[in-house]
Amino acid sequence: MNDSDSNNSAGIDSDSEEIELTRSFADVDFPRLERSLRHPRTLFSSGLSLMTGIVTVVACIPLFSVLIMLMYRGGKRLGLELLTETPPSAFESGGGFGNAIVGTLTMVGIAALIAVPFGILAAVFLAEFGPKSKTASAVRFCAKLLTGFPSILAGVFAYAAVVLLTGTYSAPAGGIALSILMLPIVLLTAEESIKMVPKKMKEAAIGMGATQTQVVWKVILPTALPGMLTGVMLAVARAAGETAPLLFTALNSNYWIVQDGELALMEPTASLAVLIFNFSGVPFESQIELAWAAALVLVLIVLIINIGGQLLSRKRVLR
Amino acid sequence: MEQGEITAFIGPSGCGKSTALRCLNRMNDLVRGFRFDGHVHFRGKDIYHRSVDPVAVRRYIGMVFQQPNPFAMSIYNNVAFGLRLNRVKDDIPERVERALRGAALWDEVKDKLKNSGLSLSGGQQQRLCIARAIATEPTVLLMDEPCSALDPIATRRIEELMTELKEKYTIAVVTHNLQQAQRVADKTAFMYVDTTQGGRTGYLVEYEDTNRLFQDPKEEFTKQYIRGEFS
Numbered sequence: 001m002n003d004s005d006s007n008n009s010a011g012i013d014s015d016s017e018e019i020e021l022t023r024s025f026a027d028v029d030f031p032r033l034e035r036s037l038r039h040p041r042t043l044f045s046s047g048l049s050l051m052t053g054i055v056t057v058v059a060c061i062p063l064f065s066v067l068i069m070l071m072y073r074g075g076k077r078l079g080l081e082l083l084t085e086t087p088p089s090a091f092e093s094g095g096g097f098g099n100a101i102v103g104t105l106t107m108v109g110i111a112a113l114i115a116v117p118f119g120i121l122a123a124v125f126l127a128e129f130g131p132k133s134k135t136a137s138a139v140r141f142c143a144k145l146l147t148g149f150p151s152i153l154a155g156v157f158a159y160a161a162v163v164l165l166t167g168t169y170s171a172p173a174g175g176i177a178l179s180i181l182m183l184p185i186v187l188l189t190a191e192e193s194i195k196m197v198p199k200k201m202k203e204a205a206i207g208m209g210a211t212q213t214q215v216v217w218k219v220i221l222p223t224a225l226p227g228m229l230t231g232v233m234l235a236v237a238r239a240a241g242e243t244a245p246l247l248f249t250a251l252n253s254n255y256w257i258v259q260d261g262e263l264a265l266m267e268p269t270a271s272l273a274v275l276i277f278n279f280s281g282v283p284f285e286s287q288i289e290l291a292w293a294a295a296l297v298l299v300l301i302v303l304i305i306n307i308g309g310q311l312l313s314r315k316r317v318l319r
Numbered sequence: 320m321e322q323g324e325i326t327a328f329i330g331p332s333g334c335g336k337s338t339a340l341r342c343l344n345r346m347n348d349l350v351r352g353f354r355f356d357g358h359v360h361f362r363g364k365d366i367y368h369r370s371v372d373p374v375a376v377r378r379y380i381g382m383v384f385q386q387p388n389p390f391a392m393s394i395y396n397n398v399a400f401g402l403r404l405n406r407v408k409d410d411i412p413e414r415v416e417r418a419l420r421g422a423a424l425w426d427e428v429k430d431k432l433k434n435s436g437l438s439l440s441g442g443q444q445q446r447l448c449i450a451r452a453i454a455t456e457p458t459v460l461l462m463d464e465p466c467s468a469l470d471p472i473a474t475r476r477i478e479e480l481m482t483e484l485k486e487k488y489t490i491a492v493v494t495h496n497l498q499q500a501q502r503v504a505d506k507t508a509f510m511y512v513d514t515t516q517g518g519r520t521g522y523l524v525e526y527e528d529t530n531r532l533f534q535d536p537k538e539e540f541t542k543q544y545i546r547g548e549f550s
Contacts, residue, residue, distance in 0.1 A: 200388035204448070207346060208401045208455065209378030218400065223391050 067299070074296030077289050082297065087254050087275065093286040097294050099256045100270040103171065104301070106257060107250060107271060108239050110175025111182050116232055119186030123228075124216055126187075127194035140191075146184035154180040155245035163249055171257065171269040174250030178242060182235035189234065193227020194220055226313035233309040237302045243273040252278060272298045320506070325481060325490045327504035327529065329497060331544070334512035335521030336493040337385075337463050343491060344380035344461055345373040361459070378405065381457035385464040387444035389436030389451070394419075394428050397436040397447055401455040414454055422450035423480050442473025449480065453488065460484065462492040466499065478503050497533075497545060504529045509541045 037043055081096045088095030122139065130136045158177035163169055197220050205219045221228075251268040252275065258264070272294050279291035320326045328336040338347060345366060347353045358365045366376045389397050398415045407414070415432075419425040424446040428439070436447055445465060452460060462481070466474040474496075481490055481503050494500050500507050508526040525532060525541045536542045 198388070200384060200386050201390055203346070203349075203384060204388040204390065204451075205400075206349065207344065207377055207382035207384070208404060208452065209374050209376075210404050211374050214404055218404070219390060 070292065070296045070299060073289075074292035074294075077293040078296065082290075082293055086256065087270075087279075087290065088286060089254075091284070095286070095290065097270070097272065097275050097290060097297075099253065100272045100275040100294065101297065101301070102257050103250070103253070103270040104240060104272045104298070106171050106265075107174040107178055107246070107269065108236055110172055111178035111239050112232065112236060114176065114179035115182035115186050115235060119183050119231075119235075120190045120221075120228060123187050123190035123194055124220070126191045128216060128220065129212075140188075143184040143187045146180070147188065149181070149184075150244075151181055151242050152244035152247075154178075155248040158245065159248040166266065168266055169249060169251040169268040170266045171250055172265060174246045174269060174271065177245035177249045178239040181242060181245065182239050185235040185238065186228075186231050189231025190224070190228045193224040193231070196227060197223045229309050229313045233306050236305055240302050240305075241273060241298065243277050246271050246274050247277075250274070272301075320489060320491060322489050323485055323487075324505040325485050325492060325503050327500035327507045328491070328493045328510060329495075329500050329507060329544075330510035330521075330524075331512060332495075333521070334510045336510055338521070339510070340461050340463055340491060340493050341382075343459070344377045344382055346377075346382065348373050378455060379457050380459040380461060381452035381455065383445070383448050383452050383460065383462040383465050386468055387441055387448055389439070389444050389447050391435065391437055393433050394436050394439070394447060395432040398450050398454045401451060405455055407455075418450040418454035419447075421453050421484070422446045423476060423483075424450055440473075442469050442476065445469060445473070445477060446480070449477070449484075453484070457488065459489045459491065462490060464493050464495060467495060474499070501529060501533055507532045509536075509538075509544065511540055511544070 035042060037046065081094065083096060083098045083101065085094070085096030086099050087097055126136045126140060154177045157180065158173050162173040162176055166173070201219055201223060202215055205215045210218065250271055253268045253270045255264070255267075255270075257267075257269055276291045276294050276298070279287040279294070282288070328340060330336050341347045342355065343359055343366075347355070355367055357367075359367055361376070361380065364371070366373075366380075390400060392400075395415055398418050399411050402411055402414055416425060416429075419428065424443060427443060428434075428447075436444065439447060445468070449460075449465075466477050469477065478499060481492065484490060485505075492500075492504065505528065506526065507529040509524045509532065510521055511524045513520045513522060525536060525538045527537070532541065533545060536545060
């Protein structure tokens with residue numbers, strides 16, 4: 001067969017004696033060692049390998065087509081005024097959504113301030129202090145349930161718990177709704193990365209006379225930091241893109257969160273996600289363009305946060 | 320165990336050498352289902368007495384483990400770790416240097432103290448762990464098969480180190496290697512495991528000066544074990 005012959009001569013030096021030797025061996029009933037596509041199982045294996053490659057590429061198509069579409073449609077409006085202006089009213093053109101960017105960052109920040117300490121401290125308990133206790137398994141179960149929690153319910157909950165109580169739509173209400181969605185992600189990934197800390201490192205610290213607190217603060221948390229950071233980034237990315245929970249809690253606003261030098265935290269607050277939702281449904285060209293641009297900016301923000309997190313954690317590990 | 324001496328624990332696998340050693344600084348308190356009967360006296364105090372804090376015990380009785388286990392931080396911080404635990408503030412760099420010199424590692428790492436402890440070779444990592452353990456100047460150093468993960472040359476260095484360290488510290492070492500016990504230990508304890516009554520019960524067979532134990536063991540068991548007739 002041509003195929004195997006060419007393999008043969010390619011595999012061996014041009015030294016003619018060696019080729020001679022191989023051929024004479026091949027004449028004797030010697031097992032064939034060359035790879036040949038004629039064998040059914042080689043064919044099967046190559047076919048399957050090829051398929052995994054194809055499917056991998058196919059899986060990336062939606063992601064990249066969305067990105068390309070965003071860059072194409074949203075890129076047109078990209079400019080500094082997007083970041084400095086507030087949204088235009090119905091028949092105006094121009095304008096931007098700087099207030100929505102600030103709003104999103106504020107609310108995600110509030111959510112992270114709540115979810116990260118809670119999630120990590122709870123994870124320390126789950127992984128270190130009472131991994132087999134009833135509390136731990138109950139909490140773990142709840143957290144897993146909560147990861148699949150419909151985000152609109154988080155909004156409804158925060159509406160009932162915060163908006164009705166304070167009597168106003170506000171950034172903290174939105175932040176609380178988002179933190180409900182972030183908490184389980186932070187908690188579960190932090191627990192996993194704490195469990196990955198080698199036992200021998202903990203033993204080393206204990207053997208040197210570290211108290212349990214010192215072991216947690218000085219060994220476990222620093223060592224588990226990269227993993228925990230990844231979890232936080234995932235959670236931030238999810239929260240930044242959520243619309244439903246904000247509809248009931250932060251509503252929307254055409255104004256900056258800082259008005260006349262005063263922080264208007266307890267007012268309805270704009271966010272990129274809600275802005276996209278609102279503007280994509282209106283019949284005005286300018287607003288629709290803004291919605292596309294906002295989508296692009298949102299993706300960029302998430303991307304920047306993610307890359308920043310990766311860099312931070314890599315720095316930590318190298319040190 | 321006498322101050323300033325090296326005591327070796329030898330015996331077959333599973334006879335409880337490590338467990339016995341870990342009892343000496345209450346590391347076994349972390350093991351589920353561990354129960355301790357008896358007394359361990361350290362400078363006239365029973366370390367298992369109710370009023371004793373295991374954390375304080377471990378600060379005086381340091382430990383080096385079977386697997387080198389440096390922290391994922393710089394070499395310098397690895398050694399300074401114990402000092403910081405004890406809230407030592409003064410001359411940390413000097414103490415770190417002294418500990419690294421004591422562990423015969425200083426010359427190899429003095430130019431790369433900022434590098435990760437995990438970047439060192441296995442033998443260096445183990446010496447780093449010894450440096451870390453002696454940085455806080457404990458009274459006793461427990462070593463649980465400190466050379467079992469190391470090559471012969473690194474083993475040699477650790478053994479030399481142990482003989483140097485016994486000037487200042489009391490050392491208890493668990494080893495699988497009879498020659499090692501012979502080379503470094505002043506006293507040797509031979510332990511054996513009894514499986515006759517179901518389950519595994521480890522017990523102490525003989526505790527003697529190393530030379531006498533190896534040349535003229537009193538117990539038949541010891542004799543057979545040393546000759547390599549069973550393991």
